[in-house]
Amino acid sequence: MSAAAAGAADSPLAIICGSGTLPFAVADAAIKRGRKVVLFAVRGAADAVRVAGYPHQWGALGQFGRLQRLLREAGCRDVVFIGGLVRPGFWQIRFDLKTLLLMPRIARAFRGGDNHLLSGLARIFEQHGFRLLGAHEVAPEILVPEGVIGSVAMTERDRSDVDAGLAYLRAAGPHDVGQAVVVSGGHVLAVEAIEGTDHMLARVAELRASGRIRAPVGSGVLVKAPKPQQDRRFDLPSIGPQTVEEVARAKLAGIAVVAGETIIAEPQQVIAAADDAGIFVAGVRTGSAR
Amino acid sequence: MSAAAAGAADSPLAIICGSGTLPFAVADAAIKRGRKVVLFAVRGAADAVRVAGYPHQWGALGQFGRLQRLLREAGCRDVVFIGGLVRPGFWQIRFDLKTLLLMPRIARAFRGGDNHLLSGLARIFEQHGFRLLGAHEVAPEILVPEGVIGSVAMTERDRSDVDAGLAYLRAAGPHDVGQAVVVSGGHVLAVEAIEGTDHMLARVAELRASGRIRAPVGSGVLVKAPKPQQDRRFDLPSIGPQTVEEVARAKLAGIAVVAGETIIAEPQQVIAAADDAGIFVAGVRTGSAR
Numbered sequence: 139m140s141a142a143a144a145g146a147a148d149s150p151l152a153i154i155c156g157s158g159t160l161p162f163a164v165a166d167a168a169i170k171r172g173r174k175v176v177l178f179a180v181r182g183a184a185d186a187v188r189v190a191g192y193p194h195q196w197g198a199l200g201q202f203g204r205l206q207r208l209l210r211e212a213g214c215r216d217v218v219f220i221g222g223l224v225r226p227g228f229w230q231i232r233f234d235l236k237t238l239l240l241m242p243r244i245a246r247a248f249r250g251g252d253n254h255l256l257s258g259l260a261r262i263f264e265q266h267g268f269r270l271l272g273a274h275e276v277a278p279e280i281l282v283p284e285g286v287i288g289s290v291a292m293t294e295r296d297r298s299d300v301d302a303g304l305a306y307l308r309a310a311g312p313h314d315v316g317q318a319v320v321v322s323g324g325h326v327l328a329v330e331a332i333e334g335t336d337h338m339l340a341r342v343a344e345l346r347a348s349g350r351i352r353a354p355v356g357s358g359v360l361v362k363a364p365k366p367q368q369d370r371r372f373d374l375p376s377i378g379p380q381t382v383e384e385v386a387r388a389k390l391a392g393i394a395v396v397a398g399e400t401i402i403a404e405p406q407q408v409i410a411a412a413d414d415a416g417i418f419v420a421g422v423r424t425g426s427a428r
Numbered sequence: 429m430s431a432a433a434a435g436a437a438d439s440p441l442a443i444i445c446g447s448g449t450l451p452f453a454v455a456d457a458a459i460k461r462g463r464k465v466v467l468f469a470v471r472g473a474a475d476a477v478r479v480a481g482y483p484h485q486w487g488a489l490g491q492f493g494r495l496q497r498l499l500r501e502a503g504c505r506d507v508v509f510i511g512g513l514v515r516p517g518f519w520q521i522r523f524d525l526k527t528l529l530l531m532p533r534i535a536r537a538f539r540g541g542d543n544h545l546l547s548g549l550a551r552i553f554e555q556h557g558f559r560l561l562g563a564h565e566v567a568p569e570i571l572v573p574e575g576v577i578g579s580v581a582m583t584e585r586d587r588s589d590v591d592a593g594l595a596y597l598r599a600a601g602p603h604d605v606g607q608a609v610v611v612s613g614g615h616v617l618a619v620e621a622i623e624g625t626d627h628m629l630a631r632v633a634e635l636r637a638s639g640r641i642r643a644p645v646g647s648g649v650l651v652k653a654p655k656p657q658q659d660r661r662f663d664l665p666s667i668g669p670q671t672v673e674e675v676a677r678a679k680l681a682g683i684a685v686v687a688g689e690t691i692i693a694e695p696q697q698v699i700a701a702a703d704d705a706g707i708f709v710a711g712v713r714t715g716s717a718r
Contacts, residue, residue, distance in 0.1 A: 329619035
């Protein structure tokens with residue numbers, strides 16, 4: 139546990155809880171370490187059945203004023219954001235008064251790409267007396283470790299593709315371009331911008347089906363890495379069983395992510411699905427797959 | 429006209445002729461300059477009705493031996509590749525003997541990404557005594573000039589987006605990643621890898637329709653630039669009336685390409701369509717849109 143997480147371990151941990159299973163993995167890990175948790179479940183995203191198993195409050199996007207009040211009432215100082223959010227249309231969000239007052243700053247943050255947006259929101263929280271922690275700071279077990287985590291190994295060819303992918307991501311990162319790329323035989327097949335990894339992998343599957351990808355079936359890797367200036371506290375790349383499914387559908391050899399800087403959801407299912415599909419899953423060091 | 433093109437102007441110019449109208453624009457420009465031309469029309473790609481208006485031969489991909497013989501019979505030394513080709517599946521190509529003998533070198537070229545493929549094929553032609561010229565060397569009028577070419581001007585915001593797009597393309601180029609990007613408000617919305625500009629623009633239209641793009645309708649630019657190490661003789665980026673249509677469908681503000689390094693097909697139709705849709709089309713200097 140980091141010094142920051144340990145320092146306020148007497149106050150309950152607030153988990154702003156999006157979709158997927160990760161929020162509960164984080165909650166369980168914190169509880170196992172003897173920390174109380176309160177889930178602030180985002181309506182339309184969080185899994186209501188599982189949320190009910192923990193102390194919780196429901197809220198909606200755009201209600202910073204209400205959230206702030208609930209956090210103080212619950213005695214929370216440390217806040218973790220975790221889980222997926224489908225970004226609603228701006229005009230569909232019902233902002234509360236406090237949020238509206240902050241709007242000029244939020245709008246400024248929105249203009250500068252995802253990196254700026256997220257660190258802008260983080261600063262707003264911190265200036266209101268809260269401390270934003272990365273989910274991995276309170277639950278390091280959700281991070282991908284170094285090395286191959288299933289039973290399928292990387293070939294030399296895969297390693298070169300991973301290196302090429304990491305090199306591209308290093309070059310593109312300063313331009314705030316996505317966290318993922320598909321490389322085969324040293325050739326970049328697809329780059330993720332705002333469409334998301336799932337959309338990019340579907341494109342690779344499609345290009346493969348239409349014969350636009352010359353690389354043989356079972357070659358090529360998905361490489362994910364955080365952007366260089368990314369705020370690692372609440373925007374790490376992540377993989378889960380669905381990623382393995384999509385990579386299998388795109389007929390790639392495997393998945394490489396940066397060890398210690400990538401969140402893995404449902405690791406047992408990831409390993410089972412990858413072994414089943416003959417796909418490798420590896421945590422690598424930035425700058426090299428070796 | 430370049431020195432190379434002038435030096436062999438006594439021999440007929442061979443135009444390897446893919447799809448679209450560009451091959452005929454190049455042929456007409458060469459004829460206007462007093463040069464004889466022979467079209468080598470690629471079956472399944474070239475427009476048969478228009479090909480019939482010029483001295484021509486038909487051939488298929490993979491028939492380098494036959495092509496070489498026909499080029500020599502026609503007395504051609506200078507060769508220009510122009511027009512689109514749908515890349516067939518490797519196993520669908522019927523290679524002739526000469527091509528099969530060159531196969532190890534072609535396969536080596538195939539492995540290294542598009543840049544390597546094209547310069548590999550260029551070297552093969554040159555080692556057989558032919559000279560590969562860029563279409564723009566024999567027909568400079570097919571290049572986009574500097575400045576706005578329609579009646580719609582760029583705003584300051586568009587100029588910043590163009591600069592951001594050029595900066596990203598400069599960073600990504602050494603990794604042999606596509607020639608095109610869509611930027612809005614300084615934010616990279618989509619990056620072209622092997623899917624092609626049309627596919628990328630369709631994706632932007634889709635992301636816009638599903639509300640994943642927050643930028644207002646009518647903002648954002650398509651930026652195209654050659655890769656730094658690209659062989660400019662036969663792989664310049666190009667735009668045409670279809671590009672304008674796709675940019676309009678993606679609800680962007682306009683198109684910026686590198687002046688003097690981008691081919692424009694059917695410029696009159698491009699200008700008419702762009703003016704009609706309220707889209708700017710501009711040739712800019714690399715490194716800056718100003």
